[in-house]
Amino acid sequence: MSETSFDVIVIGSGPGGYVTAIRASQLGFKVAIVEKSELGGVCLNWGCIPTKALLRSAEIYHNMQHADSYGLSAEPSFDLAKIVKRSRMIASQLSGGIKHLMKKNKVSVIPGFATLTPGKTAPTVNVDGKAYHAKHVILASGARARTIPQAGLEPDGNFIWTAREAMTPDTIPGKLLVIGSGAIGMEFASFFSAFGADTTVVEMVDRILPAEDEDISAMARKSFEKRGLTIKTETQVKSVKTDAKGVTAILSSGGKDETLQFDRVILAIGIVGNTEDMGLEKLGVKVDRSHVVVDEFSRTGVPGLYAIGDVTTPPWLAHKASHEGIICIEKIAGQSPHPLDANSIPGCTYCHPQIASVGHTEAQAKAAGYDVKVGRFPYIGNGKAIALGEPEGMIKTVFDAKTGELLGAHMIGAEVTELIQGYTIARTLETTEHELMETVFPHPTLSEMMHEAVLDAYDRTIHF
Template identity: 65%
Template structure:
């Protein structure tokens, strides 16, 4: 029997893969998706979405404790961790089911199984029933990534957890160590700390949230410490001694090594691309530190073979993967596509307070040779923030002093993950300070701070 043939085969059905498949089908291509585990990938099932559901529970719990401030009464406060987790899983399940519906609606063939590429243009799909080969004019790798493990810090699901274990915790940690203060680490630290775990965060770099602007990192750190977190920067976990019910962590900093005892450790030290077992090397695909090397159009250099999302390198963000999926589908369908500009992709972290940014930090802008104008505006100067009872935060803008181009924007505070999009559009449209100054922001909103931060960069802030 001849192998089934498709215009486009997508390996992996995460936010990169399923979006690529849908866009390809919309453009009239015959499309197949191969997925080994679950539709929606890590993001939807074990990442972005379920963590946001958990963090929402923690946020509501935190607000309940502040009831008196708002003239409300709330007594006998508590939580049911199993119910919090069950809600998170139900949210993920609902959305995963929705992906299946979307693929079916767009007439995408879904094959559940493990994919490999035995020959150019051929995908072998291994299922419980055996191996089926299908052929594709174009193949898109969207296999994503998984948690990085460091020697001696391997997860066991009991005392030492990855993000997956932390999403379905068997117990509430009493003394928690989080290794790594990137988005994943700090979000879990925020969740468990809010629910009452004594939380310590260890970061090897000189500050928490190391990819963020230094001022924003410092502001966020102050808030984390105020919430009771212990933050250890420029510190490495060199060893974990495990015994029943406890872990002794050996922590090394410039002064030497100390030990501390915990009942739970979450390792969040980055990710590695899922590049193994696909047969990529034999096809001549270049791999650099577990990521497939691609050009600006996500082409691997092997004719007809593309790679998108986490497997194609930083930034490791779902929205970047989705946009690459659309771009690649349009290229395959013969349309004119624009490459994704990393400087227009926002990063969002959903800790308390939230952190969001786009473009260059002040430090990076100066290092790139720009003469900059920097504006700042604090939440305490904004009517809506005070009315919400959220006066802790700031908005920061970085402009090119010569041209007025918005080089970067950085925020920390309530709902900044929703606000950042205004500056993202600005970056995409190559906005200058003049355009932003002439924009009328509605009152009373948190977004007015975005306007004020622009005005401040040019010495024109009105409410400060």
């Protein structure tokens, strides 16, 4: 093959793209990856990883402020520039790691923006006036923050931020408005409020974190309000206007308008797939509300063209994109991977307190026709949680009463983003309540609550 001819070309080097490229190389394909910006995509550079670095700083600062409760003393202060610098250094380190992985796995990196035109067995990939050919082209171009220009909800790099601008703030706003209460919105609300911002969160529906179980949403709201956040649900932002002093926002709820002043606004109202200006329409690729429509093996319907990750269907999560890419390339290689079960993909929100879930909520399970058994166990009943000084939280399980199948698990509290994988594995193994009850959980650990939440669903809980 020539330098412009490959078996597989992946467009986009985020967690979907680079993982797919590595797996393709492992399977013996000659692989290239096209990236218009930094290797690692939004996740490693402007999303998952740098935000967690910021939130870690907020967590430590919070603990320093409560040192006395642990018998310690501290005089907490912070340097915002250093906090941001640490986050950026971590992102840079990981992006460099992807460069190493590409070289190690003999993946050719093509810098630039890719467009697609009709080809013989798959679309031709054009980058900076040069044509590249492959038997298979995998689109992993990701997504960007949604904006609403007509309402003034468009980032200006100064007063109105998306997640990207919020990751490199030059100041902690005195008054901050966060529009949207999903994972991104609540993570930034948690970060800025920890460092003193008077934070208001606005959500159009009747509860925050609307994708989570209702019990978890309710507990989260109570916790955030206890920490000083103002939360306005069933509220719409009619408009925002900026001037030299800041932002004027008109909020509407129950037919009444309210005008409030803020120093900064963060938009967290969803994402838009990166599908424009690539030639997808001329190829006949079906795009639904900015996201590419694919089948269970990521095929677009256009011969030789596939799509994975945030540019396709939800959930829009990095680990979903990675797994989706592996399924896609293994199917191309003639293997027999199982189609992705979106309901078994865990979701994590790294606010304080943390939130994690997998599978059906209680309401979803009932709506699907299941007769359910529900178990709950509070953090206050766990010795390790009390010893950590983290007695606030809950673990909830949802089972099929007829078969014992674990339909879903939902958590709020310290380190639940690490705990959730236990239930995720249980779902993958099609574990029932019997196996979970018979499993020995180590003491003292937070994981014991996972056991107790199962026991509680069957009226066998021990410690509460």
